[in-house]
Amino acid sequence: MIMIKGAVGKKKYKEPFSKGIMARSLYITDLGYDKSYEIATCIENKLLEENISEISIEDLAIFVTNYLKNYVDPVLAEKYIKWRNVRKSKEPLIILIGGASGVGTSSMAFELASRLGLKNLISTDMIREVMRKIVSQELSPVIHKSSFNAYESIRTPLLGPDPVVEGFISHVDVVNVGVEAVIERALKEGISIIIEGVHIVPGFIKEDLIRKSNVILFTLIVRDENTHKSRFYSRCRQPWVKRSLDNYLSNFHLIRKTQSFMIDQAIKHNSKIIDNVDVTYTIDIMVNDIIEKYGGSYDVKQESKRNNDN
Ligand SMILES: Nc1ncnc2c1ncn2[C@@H]1O[C@H](COP(=O)(O)OP(=O)(O)OP(=O)(O)O)[C@@H](O)[C@H]1O
Numbered sequence: 001m002i003m004i005k006g007a008v009g010k011k012k013y014k015e016p017f018s019k020g021i022m023a024r025s026l027y028i029t030d031l032g033y034d035k036s037y038e039i040a041t042c043i044e045n046k047l048l049e050e051n052i053s054e055i056s057i058e059d060l061a062i063f064v065t066n067y068l069k070n071y072v073d074p075v076l077a078e079k080y081i082k083w084r085n086v087r088k089s090k091e092p093l094i095i096l097i098g099g100a101s102g103v104g105t106s107s108m109a110f111e112l113a114s115r116l117g118l119k120n121l122i123s124t125d126m127i128r129e130v131m132r133k134i135v136s137q138e139l140s141p142v143i144h145k146s147s148f149n150a151y152e153s154i155r156t157p158l159l160g161p162d163p164v165v166e167g168f169i170s171h172v173d174v175v176n177v178g179v180e181a182v183i184e185r186a187l188k189e190g191i192s193i194i195i196e197g198v199h200i201v202p203g204f205i206k207e208d209l210i211r212k213s214n215v216i217l218f219t220l221i222v223r224d225e226n227t228h229k230s231r232f233y234s235r236c237r238q239p240w241v242k243r244s245l246d247n248y249l250s251n252f253h254l255i256r257k258t259q260s261f262m263i264d265q266a267i268k269h270n271s272k273i274i275d276n277v278d279v280t281y282t283i284d285i286m287v288n289d290i291i292e293k294y295g296g297s298y299d300v301k302q303e304s305k306r307n308n309d310n
């Protein structure tokens with residue numbers, strides 16, 4: 001059996017090498033579960049071949065990086081080490097995924113959480129639901145509507161040419177208070193989290209939060225109208241889904257307007273836009289962006305030197 005040596009603060013511990021845990025950490029490199037497990041098995045065999053029965057967690061990471069570099073693919077080695085840097089960071093990762101109704105924010109957030117092994121995921125619809133219990137319809141009628149038809153509840157005189165966009169802005173502005181509270185709590189507790197939904201819009205979240213280096217925002221869109229429309233059919237196909245297909249189809253032109261507004265905001269604030277047509281493409285872009293932004297530099301020798309110095 002191969003034992004892995006690690007430390008939490010000054011406390012040292014040992015645990016047996018687990019192919020499952022190793023496969024999980026390789027999964028980030030987009031190898032897929034089966035291939036990750038296969039490589040984890042090869043790594044275990046290689047350790048045994050080299051008569052390594054005990055290894056520190058840092059040396060294991062170097063061993064894995066070199067294995068990927070020499071026997072699999074140097075690009076994957078780089079991804080692996082960069083993701084490791086992200087995981088070792090002292091700050092939690094706050095991933096915000098916005099997009100108009102139906103573009104796939106909840107599906108992509110779930111996929112991304114699974115790829116990154118993140119356990120915390122919340123939808124802004126749920127935040128809004130809690131807020132609806134606290135803030136009466138009289139006080140804030142807009143949040144008791146959908147984002148795309150909130151304009152029907154605007155009480156103040158219209159300021160611009162498009163009531164739909166104005167309703168959307170008022171709606172997002174209120175729910176954003178709850179979104180910011182979740183971000184602040186996650187930062188305070190040190191919890192990595194994904195927050196997704198229509199209420200994540202560039203330009204609405206406080207500057208001091210969005211500028212933090214560990215907060216990243218993606219705006220998902222579906223540029224093609226027919227593809228976007230078909231998403232409502234696929235969403236309503238499951239028998240347990242209670243949201244009415246007709247409601248989204250009859251309001252589709254309003255939903256598209258909210259998407260156009262989100263695109264304008266993302267461009268204005270220099271924020272990433274992803275056309276969510278293909279799941280693999282969307283997740284790969286998000287993963288690559290995250291590891292490029294937070295993964296630091298890829299330097300195995302540096303890590304090796306650090307270990308020798310310790
Ligand atoms: N890249 C994709 N390729 C194919 N289908 C997708 C993709 N992304 C999402 N879908 C499908 O589109 C439908 C709508 O997605 P989802 O429910 O995630 O949207 P949403 O943006 O969360 O909507 P809402 O904000 O209204 O809840 C789902 O059936 C989902 O499986």
Ligand SMILES: O=C(O)[C@@H](CO)OP(=O)(O)O
Binds near residue numbers: 101125145146148198
């Ligand atoms: O407000 C909206 O656009 C959607 C987002 O999911 O919510 P609901 O369908 O509950 O109105």
